[in-house]
Amino acid sequence: MSALLQAELLKLRTTRTFVALVAAALALSLLVVVLVSILADEFNDNDVRNLFTADFTGLFIVLLGVIGMAGEWRHRTITSTVLAAPDRIRLLAAKMLSYAAAGALLSLIVTLTIMLVGTVILSLRDKETADLADLVDVLWRNLLVAALVGALGVGIGAVVRNQVAAIIGVLFAAFVLEPTLLGLAPDYGRFGPTQGAPSGIIQVAGFDGEDTENLLAPGVAVLVMLGWIGAFFAAAAARLRGGDLV
Amino acid sequence: MAPVEIRGLSKRFGNVLAVNDLSFDIDAGRVTGFLGPNGAGKSTSLRALLGLVRPTSGTATFGGRRYEELQRPSTKVGAVLEDASFHPGRTGRNHLRVLAVTGRHPPERVDVVLDTVGLTAAADRRVKGYSMGMRQRLAIASALLGDPEVLILDEPTNGLDPPGIAWMRGMLREQASRGRAVLVSSHLLAEVAQSVDDVVVISGGQMRGHGTLEQVLGGDEGPATQVRSQDDQRLARALQAAGHDVTALAAGGGLIVPGVSPQDVGVIAHDAGIYLVALGQQSRSLEQAFFALTGGESIA
Known part of the structure; x- marks a missing residue:
């Protein structure tokens, strides 16, 4: 398994996709943090904490996982991948684990960067800043979410296989379906894999005026995410195990 | 194995x-x-x-x-x-x-x-x-x-x-x-x-x-041998006496001996005291063999 993990991580490092997604996630997250840190007047402890969860790694990581797995079919490299690692279930598991690790790494880079930049700007403006305990709390939650959605993305890519359809589906779920459900039927929306459950882990509902009472408790949210990952893993494994690669 | x-x-x-x-x-x-x-x-x-x-x-x-x-x-x-x-x-x-x-x-x-x-x-x-x-x-x-x-x-x-x-x-x-x-x-x-x-x-x-x-x-009988000698009729008789089928080619073309190697034909000719002029294996081309085996389907 360790050889498979190393190979998948090497695959990630040897294309421009990972670097491009890190850069995009970092740029977008920094843009939000810089603008809010500079322009917002009133800050309390919770607002600062929310500010540092404004990294976009979750979305980028789920897309990275989708691209990484569905890309095996798009570029028709799945054949050579399976020839090198004929145990398809181990291969799928290794891919999920490696993208979870990559997600955590990407989130680490982005979260530390926005924490540093945001804290510097807020300090220069004599605004409230988060203490170290709060920063650490935000950091591990971000890393956990990034790892989980990385694995989820691989599962989605392995089930859908058509890269474009999978990406459109994820974006639709993240920007349309789940926000709508969270607004209209939060009892259902909070179980969603791209917004609802991750928000429960991070325990962020939004700035001023919103609270976290509609969110799942962090532990429950983690279990829900693991459930989604398990479901996609099982569906993907069934497709992979029985399918012909022609 | x-x-x-x-x-x-x-x-x-x-x-x-x-x-x-x-x-x-x-x-x-x-x-x-x-x-x-x-x-x-x-x-x-x-x-x-x-x-x-x-x-x-x-x-x-x-x-x-x-x-x-x-x-x-x-x-x-x-x-x-x-x-x-x-x-x-x-x-x-x-x-x-x-x-x-x-x-x-x-x-x-x-x-x-x-x-x-x-x-x-x-x-x-x-x-x-x-x-x-x-x-x-x-x-x-x-x-x-x-x-x-x-x-x-x-x-x-x-x-x-x-x-x-x-x-x-x-x-x-x-x-x-x-x-x-x-x-x-x-x-x-x-x-x-x-x-x-x-x-x-x-x-x-x-x-x-x-x-x-x-x-x-060589087809079902394996490779055939094509041979020419100073006396093809004598050689044909010697080969037939050894139990082999022989086909005579048109004037001066020599003999075709299916399923027998050139070496064996040479030994029989030597034993019969017949000088050989030409001796070699006769094969179908792979293309001919392929068409024969597949019933003439075009190849991928």
């Missing part, structure tokens, strides 16, 4: 029986050509052999084990499939590095196989800039990475220029001379005829012919 054994292999896709009860062995130290017309089932058979396609029935094994059961399969089997594909944004070297890590091969093997296939100079270019021939060489480098005991190559000369084809021929022979079992499918009959020791011909998913190249070229 042969390095590769296929027994009763069948594969059905819906109503289509793509491969029907195929059985043959691939021996070590020999190059086996795998021939068949379009849709004959060659690629399906190779994919079933490699565990990419699940057989409906039958088995395909390497030393008695299915491909999926092999430990570090790239050290046992190297494969180049017809549609070998690569991530276009990855360099040739990095593609091989990924496979080396997966197969737990020493990193130095990457440089060795790049050199073997003549891709060292282009190794750090992205694959999307490779020509078809370069991609084919990269696929072959991938197959050789684990220094495998068995090589399976599906149309390996696709995209190669004449020097590349000549290189491929030499590479196949060299691998066989090192004791590797090599199975190569190709639509280039002349190319196959120069490279292989054994031939498997399939059509409609079924085996049509299997044997050494000489056997297949």
